[in-house]
Amino acid sequence: MITKQFHHILGLWEEAKVKASNINQPVLISYTEKVDQLDPLKYFKASARHFPGQRFYWSNPTKSHVMVGAGVAKEFTANGTQERFHGIEKEWKRFSGQSLKNQDNQKIGPVIYGGFSFDPKKEKTKLWDNFADALFVLPTIMFTSIDNENYMTINYWSDSEESHLQELMRIKEELGKGSSISHAFAPEIVKCLEMDPNDWKESIQTVTNRISDGVMDKVVLARELRVLFNDEINVDHVLENLLEEQSNSYLFTVERGSDCFIGATPEQLVKKDSNHVHSMCLAGSIGRGATLQEDEKLGKNLLTDNKNIHEHELVVQMIKSALQEVCHDVTTPTEPNLYKMKHIQHLHTPVTANTGKEVTLADLVNLLHPTPALGGYPREISMETIREVEKLDRGWYAGPLGWMDEQNDGEFIVAIRSGLLQGKEASLFAGCGIVGDSDPESEYRETQMKFRPMLSALGGIKES
Ligand SMILES: C=C(O[C@H]1C=CC=C(C(=O)O)[C@@H]1O)C(=O)O
Ligand SMILES: [Mg+2]
Incomplete structure (x- = not known):
């Protein structure tokens, strides 16, 4: 059954395909909807099943801003010293500047998250092999809570397959239910x-x-x-x-x-x-x-x-x-x-x-x-x-x-x-x-x- 929502997602996808061929680069589509109250930790736990090793959590001290990301729609990396902060920003702008969104809510849209090493000039050991000097991720699915209003965002591309969009919708529904698995035994x-x-x-x-x-x-x-x-x-x-x-x-x-x-x-x-x-x-x-x-x-x-x-x-x-x-x-x-x-x-x-x-x-x-x-x-x-x-x-x-x-x-x-x-x-x-x-x-x-x-x-x- 094609829901109204999925119809909307497909519509944006068709629009993005046309735009992509005009500008000669894939176009990002960011689809956001408001959702009911959801415990971010339960959402974080639930996302382990579909996105193991690809999760992100962020909350500020007052919890007025919480983000949980899962999956990798795109990765932005840089190594070494040269312009790493501006390098990531520039590359992100190249894609976000062309993105299509389903709503005009300026507060919620595609977001990348990640970090930078302390000192790219310091000799590296193997310890941090998985963390580049600059590494950011645009998540596949993201949960955002801002001032107690909750949103879910899915990010997909003009060159995605329709089956991928269907799968995304299904996972989004599943994650919306959260998981309350708790781990009673901590290792010693x-x-x-x-x-x-x-x-x-x-x-x-x-x-x-x-x-x-x-x-x-x-x-x-x-x-x-x-x-x-x-x-x-x-x-x-x-x-x-x-x-x-x-x-x-x-x-x-x-x-x-x-x-x-x-x-x-x-x-x-x-x-x-x-x-x-x-x-x-x-x-x-x-x-x-x-x-x-x-x-x-x-x-x-x-x-x-x-x-x-x-x-x-x-x-x-x-x-x-x-x-x-x-x-x-x-x-x-x-x-x-x-x-x-x-x-x-x-x-x-x-x-x-x-x-x-x-x-x-x-x-x-x-x-x-x-x-x-x-x-x-x-x-x-x-x-x-x-x-x-x-x-x-x-x-x-x-x-x-x-x-x-x-x-x-x-x-x-x-x-x-x-x-x-x-x-x-x-x-x-x-x-x-x-x-x-x-x-x-x-x-x-x-x-x-x-x-x-x-x-x-x-x-x-x-x-x-
Ligand atoms: C370097 C650290 O703390 C910094 C932040 C607050 C207070 C600090 C201090 O009193 O030394 C440090 O500058 C750390 O926690 O590893
Ligand atoms: Mg001190």
């Missing part, structure tokens, strides 16, 4: 491997010495914790735990075959919504207290601690001056406030600005990444120092991860508090901002604290 940790803590602390000392010599002001050094389990890690289960425990963070999951990059980050890099730009300075950390009084005391200590204020201020200055290059009305409060999550609290300064039509999302990411919250200050010398001193392959850890739509709006976060899941292994990453008076021992403890969100979601630490 067999072993945790880390580089010798003394070697890491020595590298902190090397950097503080250089900072004291006036070579630079700040460098962020990270370390990796490799966690081995007695069984395969279940992505759905980890995401479910993160959703429960890290409600004040952006949550993200990018599956690439048997690998999955997942995390719960509090840190936004940039959001562009028409001419409005938002960014965030997040640097300077302390733990959470067991009682309200203790917690407030810790927060107060952080707000008045000179080392942390300096670590934070370098980020504020850099983000403000980077945005001032292409924006006007760059505004921040004069003092940082506290951003609290389950295991940690940070100094936080929100930034807003306005920009002109000619400025693109890639321009903004290119200007901002890496901020001194992940790289250091000044940028070049701190990046060279990380390449030289840090004994790990960051891959997508601390890189920009996010989405862009066809109006060139979108949002990128900084992919920290994250881990790469590969079968029975998880590689977790955590870093901290090193300034002149950093103490190696307390920086080490700070990274331990930053591993906790992922360790806990993996079932690795028992919460008190």
